[in-house]
Amino acid sequence: MGRSSEEFVAQGDRAAAPVGHDLRVIAVEEHMSTEEFLGVAHGVDVAPGDEVEVDLLRAIERDPDLRTRLTDIDARLREMDALGQDMAVLSLNPPGVQAFPAADAVPLARLFNDALAEIVRRRPDRFGGLGTVTPQDPVAAAEEIERGMGPLGLNGVMINSHTGGRYLDEPEFGPLLAAAEANRAPIYLHPRAPSMPVYRDYGMPGAIWGYQAEAGLHAMRLILSGTLDRYPDLTIVLGHLGEGIPYWLRRIDNRHGFATRTIGAATPMPKLSLTPSEYFRRNMVITTSGIDDPDVLELALRAVGQDAIMFAIDYPYEDPAAAVTFLRDAPLSDDQRTAIAHRTAERVFGITGTRSG
Template sequence: MDVTTYRRIATEEAFAPAELLECYRRMLRDGQGDKGFQSLWGFYLGSTAERPRSVVRRLADLGAERLADMAAAGIDHQVLALTSPGTNVLDPATARSMATLANEVAAQAVRDHPDRFTALAAVAWQDPDAAIAELERAVTRLGMCGVIANSHVQGTYLDDQRFWPVLEAAERLDVPVYLHPNTPTDRMVEPLYEAGLDGAIYGFAVETGMHLLRIITSGVFDRFPHLRLVVGHLGEALPFWLPRIDHFHAAQVASGRYPAMKALQLRPSDYLRRNVWYTTSGMAWQPGIMFVRSVVGADRVLYAMDYPYQYVPDEVRHQEELPLDAVELREFFEGIATRLFHLTV
C-alpha cells in the first residue's frame, strides 16, 4: 500500500442504546447513583442547551447522523464503546442485561457498516463470572476487538483482585482493555464539584490517572504481563510525571510506609511504556502529542476524537499537520490501531 494514504481510525467513540439512556433517566428521577453520576447525567439528560441535547442524540445514533459527522471530519472508521459510566452504576442483574443489549446494538451497527465501525465489548464488571462469559461471547461470536472499562465500579477500582479474572480473560483472548474516565467517586468528588471541576475539565483526569496508577502499583502487569491497556486524553497527564512517579514509588516501597505499596518487577514508567497505549481523544494539541510520543514511544500513541462529546471536525486536519512524515502519519492514524485492536477491514 502507498504509505502516503491511510484510513483515519478514531478509537474512543462513544455510543449509548436508547434503553440505557432511559435507565439513566429513571435513576436520576429516583435519586440513584453517586454525586458524579447525578452531576454529569443530570446535565446531559436534563439540560435544554443545544450541546448536551446534540450529544445525547448523537450517542444513540449509529446510522446517518454519525456517518455524516464522520464524513465531515474525515474519519474513515470508528471504534465504538459504550459511553461512561456504562453498566458500572447499575445493579448486577441490570448491568448484565444492559451489557448484552449494548453488545447486540453495536454488533448490528458493525454488520450494517463493516467498513466504518468496529466495537469494544461492554460487560457487567460487578459480576466477574458473567463479565468473562460476555467478553468471550462478544469477542469470539460478535467479533469485538476489546473491552471497555468505564473506570471505577461504584467506587471500586480494577486493582481489586475480584476483577482480575476479567483482566486475565482479556489477556487470554488477546484483546485490549480500554480504561475510560468515570466521574470521581463520592469520596473524592466534593472539592472538584464545588468548583465546577468534576467533569472533563479536570475531574476525569484526576480519577482515571489515579485509577491507572492503582492498577500499576497493585502488580496487575506483573501478574498479566501481556495485558494491553488503552487510555485516552494522552494518558490523563501521567506521561508528564514519569520520573517523579518512579522516584517516589521506589522511596515508598523502601520505607514500608504503605501496606498496599509493594515492590514490582519493573519501574512504574516501564509498565506505562510496555503495557499501555495512549490515544489523543480530546487532546488535539501538537505539543502534548509530540511530548507523549517522545517519552512513551511513537508506537504507543494513536488517534481518537472522543465523539460525540468533543466533536471538532477541524481537529483531524490539525493532527495531519503534526511534524510527522508520511509513514509516521499512517502509523498514527491507522497502523497502530489496526494492530492494537486486530482490525481486519
C-alpha cells in the first residue's frame, strides 16, 4: 500500500511512538481443552466426511507439548504474565463438537462449557470464555447459548464454520441464531477445513488457504442471504483480519449492485435492505489472529475502523510473543492501539475490569 509508518499514524491526533508496557491486553481467539473432555471426545465416532480433519486435530491434541499448552491453565497464566497479557478469551480447540453425532455432541458441549465456566469463575480477571454449541442440533444449541450467557456467565460462543456442509444462513439454524441475538451472544465464526473437495489437495484444507476461504464464504452467505436482515442485532466475529473480506468490500458492493440492477447474477438473489459492506460494518467485528502484518492492519483500519478490530493470538498455533510485540510496536495512534488491545473486546464480549495485578 506504499505509505510510511509516519503517514499511517498521521490522521487526527495520532502518536507514532508505541505505547509502553502498561497497555491492557486482551486476546480473544485463544484455544484450550481439558483432559476430561479429550478423554471422552477422542473415543467418539466422527460424522462421515469429517474423518481427515478430526484425525489431524486428534494428532495435535496427542502431541505432548501442544496438549500441555491446551490443557494447563496455570502454565498459560505464567506465559501470559511473562508477555504482559492481561486476559485471554478461551474457546474449545477446533472443530469443537461439530464433527460428532448430535447424541454425543450435546453432552460433550455441556461438559466443556461447565469446565470453561469454572475457569472463568476462578479467575474472572484473567479469563473470559466462548461456549461451544451443537449446530447439528439447533434447538439444543439455542438452549446451550441461553445457559452459557446466563448461569454460566460466558461471553459468547464459537462456531467452527460449517456443520456437515451446512451453513448458518440455512433455515434449520433459525433457533440458534435467534437465541444468539436474544441473549446478546457474539458468534465467533472460526474456520475449519472447507466442505468442498476441491480444497483437499496440496495442503490447502488448513490455514495455508482453506481456513480463510471457508470462513469468508460462511460470512458472505450470512450477508448475501438476508440472514442479517432477519437477525439485525447479531454480532459475528471473524478472525485473521476479516478472512479476506475487507480487501474485497468495494468490489462486492459494486458487483452486488450491478447484479441487482440487471440479470448479472448466476443464481437468484434475495433483496437486501443494505449493501453488503454495510452489513459487514454493522454486524461484524474482526480480530488480528495470525495476521501480524502492518499493511493488512492498515487496510482493515481503513475498511472498518479501530472500534471493529480486536487483538487475538490464535493460541497455541501462533507465537504469542510475536503477536504481543506486533500489537505494541505497530504504527498506531494511542487510541487505535487501546481500541484494538482491549476496548473493542470489552464492548463486544461484555468484559469489565482493569489491568491484572
